[in-house]
Amino acid sequence: MHSNGQQAAPAPATALQTVFSLAGKRALITGGGSGIGFDIARCMVAAGAEVVITGRREQPLQDAIATLGEQAFYRVNDVTERDALEALVDDIERTYGPIDILVNNAGINLKKPALEVTDADFDRIVHTNLNAVFSLTRTCAARMLQRGSGSIIMISSMAAYYGIDRVVAYAASKSAVEGMVKVLASEFSGKGVRVNAIAPGFIETAMSKTAMGGDPDRFARAMRRTPMGKFGQPEDIGWAAVFLASEAAKYVTGVSLPVDGGNSIGF
Numbered sequence: 235m236h237s238n239g240q241q242a243a244p245a246p247a248t249a250l251q252t253v254f255s256l257a258g259k260r261a262l263i264t265g266g267g268s269g270i271g272f273d274i275a276r277c278m279v280a281a282g283a284e285v286v287i288t289g290r291r292e293q294p295l296q297d298a299i300a301t302l303g304e305q306a307f308y309r310v311n312d313v314t315e316r317d318a319l320e321a322l323v324d325d326i327e328r329t330y331g332p333i334d335i336l337v338n339n340a341g342i343n344l345k346k347p348a349l350e351v352t353d354a355d356f357d358r359i360v361h362t363n364l365n366a367v368f369s370l371t372r373t374c375a376a377r378m379l380q381r382g383s384g385s386i387i388m389i390s391s392m393a394a395y396y397g398i399d400r401v402v403a404y405a406a407s408k409s410a411v412e413g414m415v416k417v418l419a420s421e422f423s424g425k426g427v428r429v430n431a432i433a434p435g436f437i438e439t440a441m442s443k444t445a446m447g448g449d450p451d452r453f454a455r456a457m458r459r460t461p462m463g464k465f466g467q468p469e470d471i472g473w474a475a476v477f478l479a480s481e482a483a484k485y486v487t488g489v490s491l492p493v494d495g496g497n498s499i500g501f
């Protein structure tokens with residue numbers, strides 16, 4: 235402590251081992267077998283956390299934990315089967331211990347002009363990206379609130395802010411998630427549970443490759459809207475998630491953090 239009452243800055247190594255560390259924490263990451271979810275798991279393991287990743291297919295999950303190492307586990311689970319989420323969380327907490335961090339990453343997109351989107355299409359996207367997110371969040375938050383601590387992170391999208399053509403259901407679902415973040419943060423933050431979102435820009439994954447559809451014009455348009463002039467990498471979202479989950483963000487709640495190469499500057 236300095237004579238003026240301010241704390242001295244910790245040495246860099248100490249800062250990494252303390253405020254940014256997730257050692258002793260356990261994270262549940264939906265859709266963690268590939269793309270952004272896998273890199274969130276990878277970065278969280280690197281920061282010291284134990285992770286449990288989920289997805290609908292077993293093989294990608296097995297491949298992922300083979301890479302992630304001894305601090306990683308998986309469960310085959312479809313988040314849209316909302317009645318099974320309580321049992322999933324029970325199973326994870328009984329087997330491994332309390333879930334300190336929930337990352338609602340699993341998501342799907344659909345590119346179609348709005349008039350061609352059927353009710354079934356719309357419901358499918360909203361069911362995965364919004365309804366399931368609420369159910370799993372409620373289940374995990376109830377336990378976190380009992381313990382008086384936790385961090386919940388939603389993976390949102392720039393589509394929540396901008397009128398991007400042909401993603402009406404996706405944009406509706408992500409905008410609703412952003413609204414949910416503010417309400418949940420308001421209800422939970424005084425009780426030790428922080429709730430935030432990350433809004434990725436164009437990140438290089440299977441989803442974005444499908445969304446671009448191999449269309450060079452679309453790619454060029456996306457890059458014109460991105461001052462850094464390149465796609466982000468999944469680990470750019472991973473490190474942002476580590477920050478939001480860590481003590482370094484202990485006074486951060488109810489926000490959506492853009493990680494987008496400057497996309498959200500809006501020009």
Ligand code: NDP
Pocket residue numbers: 264265266267268269270271288289290291294311312313314338339340341342362389390391392433434435436437438439440441442
């Ligand atoms: P991917 O399609 O590469 O990965 C999605 C992951 O979610 C897969 O592992 C998939 O595994 C899993 N998943 C899908 N549906 C379900 C389900 N019902 N239950 C459980 N797991 C499911 O997508 P990204 O990594 O690109 O996207 C991850 C998140 O980031 C999404 O929420 C997306 O909206 C968001 N995002 C991505 C951007 C990008 O540019 N890539 C930009 C903005 C936001 P399986 O198929 O085995 O279930």
